[in-house]
Amino acid sequence: MSEDHILPSQVADSLRKGRTGSAAIEDFAVVRRYMRGAIARACPYWSSDEVEEVTQRAVVRLVELEMRKPQPDGFTPPYLSKVAYTSIVDEFRRRAPEVSLEAHEETRGEFPSREQTPEGDCRLSELRRAIWACLGNLIRNRQHAVALLLMGYKNREIATLTGWDAKQTENHVTRGRADLRSCLEQKGFGRV
């Protein structure tokens, strides 16, 4: 639904009159749109139905949190972002067997999928496992650089997070990528 359907003129009128009812509903619509957008951005491989479902859970979580402990500063974007994040992690938990970090470290998260996957998904799953296996063999700095790269960070951000300077970052990222590429090739994953 477009924002035009929210009747902005009425909202503005309500604000002028100090009648916050419809203004609050407008706020709610903004909150919901924000949550949905954040969840969709974080999980681009989910269907729109899945995103809707998790958005709904996130909104319910928001309401529950507000009932338990009202936010003194209101629902700021950073706060909404964190609620979206925890809702997504909860969804991960809901969809998969619960495993501790320690267990992950032993198995590298390689648990059988609950569903049969098409060939493409299997290939992606194999690549994923190969990446994690290769990552474990890199030297520490390159491990960190490549992990952050895989999680979507740019060099400048990697430098900020790790405390490296630009030159160090470039070095670790470049060498780390080369090491990963080489390792994947040895495992049968050629260049794209």
Next chain:
Amino acid sequence: MNSSRDNELLKWQEAVQEGASESAPDSHDPSIERIWDASRGNLPPAETRELLDRVVKSPAHARAWSAARAISQYEKDEYSENVRPEFKFRAWRGWLSAAAVIVAISGVAVWMSMKAPFESNLRGERATIESLIPDDAALPRTGAALRWQGPPGVVEYNIRVFREDLEPLVVEEGLDGAVFVLPESVVTNIGRGETVLWQVEAVFGDGKRALSETFKVRIGEKSETP
């Protein structure tokens, strides 16, 4: 970076970020909270790297980190550049009133168990607002009229109509009578047979207000009259 290397990285990222379906962090894993802080640069580099030592061994935790990073990016994109002025304004001023309405709306989650007319008590005044539409009724798409019965002393009504997922469809204020016909522009956005929720607010002469329970009605389930 050339196109081939871009494609390579995208493929790797897709493989890594899609991997959460196979495993998930423990519900009480404290690293989830720390991952959020680290992803936003709120941890010192040494702690971030310490956390990375563990995360590189756990695809699921890396997936959580990726999600945190993507959400922060979204926040940065949306909040700093494109968010409408009133969002920023209300983010610091009107959220508590918004929260109050959200809490009221959250009653939708349990509305199925609420059959009796809702009585609100605002500033000592009791008021009952009842829907005049039977529970299982389906209104025609043309001229879909929401009707209700309010208490004496009401000077005007406000009405809010929502989808079942709480997405607002229309808000109308200052109604003289106890009826609201859904505009065609709104009905167009409602699926055939879709159930919508509606709630009425009565405004009394002294400025006091009373809210109804959240009612439900289906729209356009039956064939339209030509």
